[in-house]
Amino acid sequence: MPEVVEAGEGRTARIVVVDDDPDIRELVRRALVPEGFAVTTAGSGAELRAVLATGACDLIVLDVMLPGENGLEICRALRRTSSVPIIMLTVLAEEGDRVAGLDVGADDYLAKPFGTRELIARIRAVLRRAGGAAGPGAAVYRFAGWTLDTLRRRLTSPEGAMVRLTAGEYDLLVTLLEHPGQVLSRDRLAEMAKGRMAHLFDRSIDIQVGRLRRKIEPDPKEPTLIQTVRTGGYILSIPVEREG
C-alpha cells in the first residue's frame, strides 16, 4: 500500500500532468500513482482548463513544448487567476528556458529527459513549499558578500561574478545556508542534501566540501566560511541573511 501524499489540508495531493505525448503522460502517471499522488492528465492547454474546471488541483507538471498554445503561455495565463504550483518540463536545461519558465511564474523546472525519482523529489519539494511546511523555499541568501538565489540557482561572488556550482556543491551550500551556525555531521549533511534533491552524492561529503571551499573561500587552505568541526562535521560560521 503506497504512502499517500497529502496536500496542505490533509488530503491526497492531486497532480495534473500536461504533455502532448500520450505515452509520456501515461508513463508519468504510472510512476506517480504508486508514490501516492492522484494523477490526471491533459494533452493541451484546453484539456488542462477542462480538467481544472472539474475540480481542484494541487500541482501541475507542464511541458513547455506543446503544439498550439505552449507551456509558457499556459503558465502565464494560469498565473492571472491561480497560484497553483507549476513545474515546467523543458527540453534543454539551459538558462534561457529556465529563466523564461521562472519568469512566467513557474515554481520549478525539470529538463527532459528526466527520471521519475527526480520528478517525484521536485513535486514533493514544491508541495512542501506551497503547503507552508518548514523546508527550503525560493529564497535569496546573503553571506560574506556572496548572494545565492535559489529560484534561479545562481551564486554571485562579492565581485559580482556568477559562480558556477556543481549540483552536489549547490545542494551542500543550500543545506549549510539553511542551518547557519549549526554543526552538521557528514551523515546528516548527506541525508539532508539528498532529501532536498534527488542528486545522489557520487563523492563523499568531504570531497564536496573541499570543492565548495575552493570556490567560495578566500583561502581554501584556511577556511573561514565552512569550518571543520573536530568531532566530525561542518559548520557555516558566518551570519546569513535570508530573504523570502
Added chain:
Amino acid sequence: MTRLSTRVVWAVAAVLLLSQAASLFFYHVAGHDARLRQHAVDIGARVVAMASLLERLPGAQWPSVLETFAGTAMQAIVERIPPGQIPSSGHRAERLIADEVARRAPGRAGDNMAVFCRLAGHHHAAPIVGASTLDILDFLGLHDLAGADSVTIGIRIGGDRWLKVVAPMAGAYEVWSLRFMAALFVTSALTVLLAAWVTRRLTRPLVDIARAADGVGLDGGDPVPEDGPGEVRHLAQAFNRMQSRLAGMVEERLRLMAAIAHDYGTLITRLKLRAERMADDEDRQSVNRDLSLMQGMVDTTLAYLRGREGAEPAEAVDLATLVQSVCDEMADAGGAVAYRGPDRLPACCRPNSIERAVVNLIDNALKYGGGAEVSLAIAGNDAVLTVEDDGPGIPPEERDRVFEPFYRVEKARTLSPGGVGLGLSIVRNVVSAHDGEVRLEDRAPRGLRVVLTLPLSPRAR
C-alpha cells in the same frame, strides 16, 4: 601559378616589342633606302652640274663659284691629287651616287670619279696602294677620324685637278639616335604600365570572388559585390546565387535536424521512463547509457542550432569555477578529467555557450583520448583554456576542416557512436562570438591539444 594581370602585361609587352621591331624594320629598310636614294640623286646632280660649270669657266672665276656652297652643308674645293687608288667603304651610298653621276654624265664615271663614304666609328681598312697614299687620305679627310658622317665625291675636271665636294650623310642612321630610343622606351613603358593598371582593375573582382569562395563554409559567408566588367559581374552573380543555394540547403538540413532532435527528445524521454520499469538492473543501466548518448547528440544539435541564433547575453562570470564544475561533473560521471588552474577567475562571457564548448572539448578528449587534462591560465588580457588528451590527435591537413559542421575525422565514424560532427563547430562559433581564438596543436609525445583564447572582458569594437 602566374596571376592573370601578370600574364596580360607580359602579352602586351611582347606584342608591343614585336610591333615596334616591325615598324623599325620597315622604317629602316624602306624609308631609309628611299631617303638615301634621294640624297644620292641630289648630290650626284649638283656635283655633275658644278663640274660642268667649272670646266666652262676660266680658273680665275672658280673660287667665286665654289663659294656659292658656303653657308650650305656642302663644301666644295678643287685640288690636285696624284693618281692613285681611292678606297671604298662599301657603303650603298657610294654605289648610288656613282650610278647617278654615270647616268647624268657617262663620261665622268669610272676612273674620272671617286666616291667615299666616311662613317663615324666605321673602320676603313680598304687597301690604298701607290706612292701618294698620304695625299689620298688627306683628300678624303681620313686623318680627321673624329668627323661627322659624310660623303666625299671627287670628279676629275681636267688633268690632275679634281673637284672635291664633301656632303653630310643626311639621315643615314638617325633611327638609332638616343632621343628616338628614349621616346620608344618611354612610350613602351607607359603602354605596359597602362595595361598592368587596366588588368589589375579588371581582375580585382575575380580576386574578391576567389576570396569570398574561400570564406564560404557550410555556415555561410559574405556575398561578393556584383560589379566590374560584364563577365566578371556575371561570375559574381552566379557565385552569389550558388552561395545562397548552398546556404538554403544548409538551412533546410538544420531545420530537419531541429525537427528530428525535437522528436528524438520525446522518444528519449519515453524510453527513459520505460527503462525505469525494467526489472533487470543490468539491462536498465545499458539502456540508460545508450539513452544518455542519444541525449548528448540531441543536446549538441540543439546547442548548435541555438548557437546560430546567438542571443545569449554576456555577463560577469567566474570562468575558473565554471571550468572546474564541468570537470568535476564529468569526472563524477566516470571520466578521467583533471583540472589545473586558478580557483577563481572573473571574466565577462556567455556562460552557457562557454560551458557547452568546454563540455564538447572534454567530451572529445574522453572519446578519442581516454582522458582530459584541462588547464586554465591568464595571458595578458586573455584567458587561455587548454584541453589535452593522448589520443591519436588530428593530422595537420584536417585541422581546419574539423571545425566545419558535420565534418568528422575519418576514424571518428567507426570509433564512437554519439557524435553528430557538430562539437567543434559549436566550439568555434562560441569562441568567435567571444572574439577569441581556437587552435589545434600536437601534443608530445602523442595526443591533441586544443587551445582556446578568450578575452577576459569584451573588446571595444
